[in-house]
Amino acid sequence: MKGNELDRRVLKTRQAINEALFSLMEEKRYNKITIQDIIDRANVGRSTFYSHFATKDELLFSSVEDELEILNQYIKSYIEYDGEKPRVNSVMELFEHIQEDSKIVKGLFKTESADFFFEKVEIYWNHRLEEYLQSKLPLGKNPKVPIKILTNHISSTLINLLKWWVNNNMSYTPSQMDQYFRDLINPCIDSVFYNDSTKS
Template sequence: MKAEKLDRRSLRTRQLLSDALVSLLLEQRYDTITVQEIIDRANVGRSTFYKHFYDKDDLLASNLEALLEHMSATITLDDTPHSALLPSRKLFEHVGDYRALYQALVRAKRIDMMIEAGQRNITRNIERQLQQRNLAVPNAALAHYLAGSFFALLRWWLDHDAPYTAAQMENMFQALVRPGLEQVLRDQGEVQPGTL
C-alpha cells in the first residue's frame, strides 16, 4: 500500500475502491477482475486509483490488513470465563458482520492468506495470556490448538456459505474445544468441572 497522508477525501476514495473490489469479488473470480472494472465501479479515475494503490493486489492486501486490524480490535476479554483465552463469540460475530467480504475472499481463493495471518495473530494473543501458567501441555501447543481449531471451524463455516448464526458457531466451537481445555486446566488445579 502506498504511504500517504490520509485526509477525508482520500479515506472516502479508498473506501469506494475497497467497496468496488468487494462487490466485484461477489460477482466474479479475483483473477478476472481488472483495475478498469474496479475504477468503473468506484466511479474514480485511473490516476486516482494509482495514487492510492500500486495494483489490485495492493488494494486486496489493504482490505485484508483492515480486516485483520478490525479482528484484532475485536479480541478483548468479555464477561464469560471460557472466553479469556479466545473470545470466539466475538470473532464469529465479527466474521458474521463482514460476511460478504469474507465470503468474497473465499470465492477469490484468498481466504487462506487471511486465515493464516489471523491464526498467527490469535495464537500470539493466547500465548501472551498463558505466560503465567505452567500447564501440562506446552503453552505454544495449546495456543496453536485453540487458534487452529477456531480457524478450521471458521473456514468450514465460510466454505458452506455460513448456514449457522455466529451464536450457533460459538456453541459448536465450545462443545468441541471446552472438554479438552477444561481437562488441561483441571490437571493444573486451575478449574473445577463445569466452571470454564
C-alpha cells in the same frame, strides 16, 4: 486546501475503489479480477488507482485492515481463567460480527488470497494465546502437547469453524457455533493440562 488534513476527495476515491473490489469479489475470483475491472467499476482513472495503490494485493490488504483490527480485538476476551482451569470463553460475538458484516467477509472467504489475511489473524491470536497459557501454566505440570502447537490448534480451529460456517450458508446460529467451538476445544485443553491418563 493547504491544511495537512486529508482531502475528503482522497477518502472518497479510496472508498470507491475499495467498494468496487468487494463488489467484484462477489462475482468472480480475486485472481481473475483485473485492475481495469476495478477502475471501471469504481469510475476512477487508471493513474488515480496507481496513485493510491501500487498493486492489487496492496489494495486488498488496505481494504481489509479495519476488519483485521476488529477480529484482533475479539481475541482479547477470548480466554478466561476461572481460578482452576483455563478455558476458552464465548466467541459468540465474533460469529455475530461476521454475520452482520457478511458482505465484506463473504468476498474475503472466497479469495485465494484470504490466507494472507487469516495468517495475520492467526499470528496475532497465537501470540495472545501463548502469552496467556504460558503465564497460567499449572506449576509442576508439563503439558502433553507443546504450547505452540496447542495455541496454533486453538486459533486454527476457530478460523476453520468460521470458514466452514460462512461456506455453509451460516446454517447454525452464532450461539450454536460458539457452543460447538467450546465443545471442541475445552476437553482438549483439559486433557493437555490436567488429564495424564487419556489413553491413545
